[in-house]
Amino acid sequence: xxxxxxxxxxxxxxxxxxxxxxxxxxxxxxxxITNPWRSPTGVLPALKTAEKSIGSLSxxxxxxxxxxxxxxxxxxxxxxxxxxxxxxxxxxxEEKLLPAxxxxxxxxxxxxxxxxxxxxxxxxxxxxxxxxxxxIHTQQLxxxxxxxxxxxxxxxxxxxxxxxxxxxxxxxxxxxxxGSHKFFFGDSPSxxxxxxxxxxxPLLKIKLPNGKLQQHLNSLDNLRQYCTNILLLYFPSEGKExxxxxxxxxxxxxxxxxxxxxxxxxILSVLFALGSMLGYxxxxxxxxxxxxxxxxxxxxxxxxxxxxxxxEEE
Amino acid sequence: MTLMLxxxxxxxxxxxxxxxxxxxxxxxxxxxxxxxxxxxxxAEPWPENATLYQPLREDQILLSxxxxxxxxxxxxxxxxxxxxxxYRPNAEYxxxxxxxxxxxxxxxxxxxxxxxxxxxxAKGHSLSDGLDDVQRAxxxxxxxxxxxxxxxxxLYIQWCDDNTAAEISRPRYSSPYSWPLNHILAYQxxxxxxxxxxxxxxxxxxxxxxxxxxxxxxxxxxxxxGTQPYFFNKQPTELDALVFGHLFTILTxxxxxxxxxxxxxxxxxxxxxxxxxxxxYFEDSQxxxxxxxxxxxxxxx
Numbered sequence: 001x002x003x004x005x006x007x008x009x010x011x012x013x014x015x016x017x018x019x020x021x022x023x024x025x026x027x028x029x030x031x032x033i034t035n036p037w038r039s040p041t042g043v044l045p046a047l048k049t050a051e052k053s054i055g056s057l058s059x060x061x062x063x064x065x066x067x068x069x070x071x072x073x074x075x076x077x078x079x080x081x082x083x084x085x086x087x088x089x090x091x092x093x094e095e096k097l098l099p100a101x102x103x104x105x106x107x108x109x110x111x112x113x114x115x116x117x118x119x120x121x122x123x124x125x126x127x128x129x130x131x132x133x134x135x136i137h138t139q140q141l142x143x144x145x146x147x148x149x150x151x152x153x154x155x156x157x158x159x160x161x162x163x164x165x166x167x168x169x170x171x172x173x174x175x176x177x178x179g180s181h182k183f184f185f186g187d188s189p190s191x192x193x194x195x196x197x198x199x200x201x202p203l204l205k206i207k208l209p210n211g212k213l214q215q216h217l218n219s220l221d222n223l224r225q226y227c228t229n230i231l232l233l234y235f236p237s238e239g240k241e242x243x244x245x246x247x248x249x250x251x252x253x254x255x256x257x258x259x260x261x262x263x264x265x266x267i268l269s270v271l272f273a274l275g276s277m278l279g280y281x282x283x284x285x286x287x288x289x290x291x292x293x294x295x296x297x298x299x300x301x302x303x304x305x306x307x308x309x310x311x312e313e314e
Numbered sequence: 315m316t317l318m319l320x321x322x323x324x325x326x327x328x329x330x331x332x333x334x335x336x337x338x339x340x341x342x343x344x345x346x347x348x349x350x351x352x353x354x355x356x357a358e359p360w361p362e363n364a365t366l367y368q369p370l371r372e373d374q375i376l377l378s379x380x381x382x383x384x385x386x387x388x389x390x391x392x393x394x395x396x397x398x399x400x401y402r403p404n405a406e407y408x409x410x411x412x413x414x415x416x417x418x419x420x421x422x423x424x425x426x427x428x429x430x431x432x433x434x435x436a437k438g439h440s441l442s443d444g445l446d447d448v449q450r451a452x453x454x455x456x457x458x459x460x461x462x463x464x465x466x467x468x469l470y471i472q473w474c475d476d477n478t479a480a481e482i483s484r485p486r487y488s489s490p491y492s493w494p495l496n497h498i499l500a501y502q503x504x505x506x507x508x509x510x511x512x513x514x515x516x517x518x519x520x521x522x523x524x525x526x527x528x529x530x531x532x533x534x535x536x537x538x539x540g541t542q543p544y545f546f547n548k549q550p551t552e553l554d555a556l557v558f559g560h561l562f563t564i565l566t567x568x569x570x571x572x573x574x575x576x577x578x579x580x581x582x583x584x585x586x587x588x589x590x591x592x593x594x595y596f597e598d599s600q601x602x603x604x605x606x607x608x609x610x611x612x613x614x615x
Contacts, residue, residue: 084534088455091462146513149412173451 016198022234023189082185086192089177089184092170093195099144100167101199104213106140107155111208168216171200175220182229189230201227358420360437364397366390367405368415373489374403376482377567378468383415385427385559390417391595392550393439403490431552441551449546453553456538456545460553463531464560467524470516473507477570529577532561536581543590550591557584558591 078086105116112133120133145153153159174196183189184196203217204227218224281287368383369375375383390397397417402408409416409425416425424433434440442450472483487503488496511517516524535557544550545557561584565575578584 080537081540084537085452085455087530087534088452088459088538091459092455095458095462143513146510149510173454176447177451179448 016195019198020191020194023194078185078190089192090195096166096170100163102140103163106137108210109155110210112137114209164212167213171216175223178222197227197230360395361420364417364419366397366399366415366417367402369405370401370403374486376472378465379414381560381563384563385556386415386430388558389552389555392441392555393434445546453551456553457556460556460560463527466516467528469507470511470524473504474511475521479504481570525573525577532578532581536584539583558588562588
């Protein structure tokens with residue numbers, strides 16, 4: 001008897017797992033959270049299972065294995081050869097497409113600064129929004145260097161050309177393999193469909209300034225149709241909004257909504273700065289407050305004045 | 315002979331990795347260089363004195379390098395292109411990309427199976443011309459599968475498994491060098507490979523899981539091969555060469571345990587496949603190579 005599975009997935013990050021779960025018909029409760037610290041395993045995505053012994057899983061392959069053990073298997077109807085093809089195509093995508101996707105989101109300077117880092121800064125609570133994007137950026141660059149065996153690799157045109165060349169070829173191969181079929185194998189989607197959809201759909205939806213991969217994907221009609229189709233069939237509630245990260249780019253006119261807060265924050269921060277500077281100055285004696293005694297009568301007004309003048313001169 | 319080059323020759327197109335220069339015009343296969351190579355390659359036929367360089371066979375070469383080298387040799391034999399094999403202890407450093415094997419053809423140096431296939435294609439020799447688009451997509455996918463799973467598993471077993479690393483990999487890798495260089499180089503290579511394993515996410519695996527992955531990969535290959543003589547029916551392609559290189563090396567190499575070769579042996583059609591290619595393409599050479607602690611080269615099981 002398949003156990004109900006509770007899942008905590010992020011709205012961004014692993015569309016692949018979510019899609020697989022949908023295709024396999026696993027009843028999942030999906031929580032869209034953006035703070036990795038609130039996830040049961042500390043990273044996103046995470047799957048919280050009902051069994052105490054297993055606890056929570058984070059690696060995508062482990063998540064899929066667990067779902068399979070619970071008898072939610074999207075590959076049930078595949079023949080042996082199709083299963084082998086799945087393995088092969090997943091390897092192809094991991095080697096050729098994934099590096100380019102990661103590059104275009106995390107390493108390419110323009111995309112990273114304009115889109116990815118901005119999204120993180122706006123959607124993830126303090127203090128992670130400062131630490132996390134930069135950490136992921138350096139991690140991915142490091143990983144790219146290791147895998148290509150060149151420790152001096154820098155993000156730039158040369159690297160971009162090579163990565164994109166492989167990725168474009170890979171997308172064309174996928175398109176040729178898909179042909180005019182609805183899914184890769186037969187009439188119902190399988191894990192390969194989950195993988196392809198999970199990685200290509202965000203590419204279609206997120207607007208990137210440096211969008212060569214997107215352009216190529218848009219030119220491959222059958223792939224684009226395929227992604228839209230799955231989106232409509234399995235993620236209808238997401239509607240127009242991309243199920244993956246939302247890019248919050250404020251158009252010029254609607255700054256008013258954020259204006260009051262912005263102004264208030266500015267004033268508060270200026271006051272805070274002034275107050276702390278003043279406090280520091282007083283505490284260290286740079287500025288001293290003279291306690292001028294309130295003299296009872298007009299007895300010595302000129303003394304007070306003189307004293308005041310002397311102090312000022314000093 | 316004048317060559318019209320449509321690609322401007324700038325230094326930024328070429329980068330040199332190896333400290334030993336074979337001649338002045340070697341390069342790696344970057345995108346711009348590819349166009350350059352195609353033009354130059356197409357101009358000359360395959361010479362008689364093409365040479366393939368790999369590390370020393372008896373003492374130095376490791377499982378993964380031997381598999382790659384055998385794959386290239388098999389491919390060239392399938393294309394009917396003559397090549398002499400030359401053994402050098404510093405082959406890895408001579409290679410333009412740092413990986414073995416590499417071939418020296420005319421005045422070009424090309425390393426690794428992928429670029430070599432493209433190079434021979436530019437010269438007009440290709441095994442995969444008869445495939446249609448879907449088949450070509452599948453061929454590329456399966457080649458990636460072998461690289462992704464088999465090659466990474468071989469590297470893992472060699473360098474991340476402490477037993478194998480200490481007993482076989484480190485001694486063999488550093489055998490041509492004297493103390494203290496042998497220790498330094500061996501540990502440096504081990505550290506480099508371990509970091510790469512972490513980058514691709516294999517560092518968290520244990521040996522059992524790696525054997526399981528190898529088994530899965532072999533199962534996929536076996537199912538794809540089915541009862542056909544080659545992966546794409548009648549004619550061998552570069553995929554057949556690659557699979558043969560890896561499987562044959564795994565089967566004929568003695569490691570600290572037999573589990574790896576047992577995994578492959580459990581698929582009889584893969585065994586028959588290896589034997590078939592060996593008999594068709596390697597019959598004439600090295601009939602008497604003896605198998606010592608680490609048998610290499612085409613030999614009988």
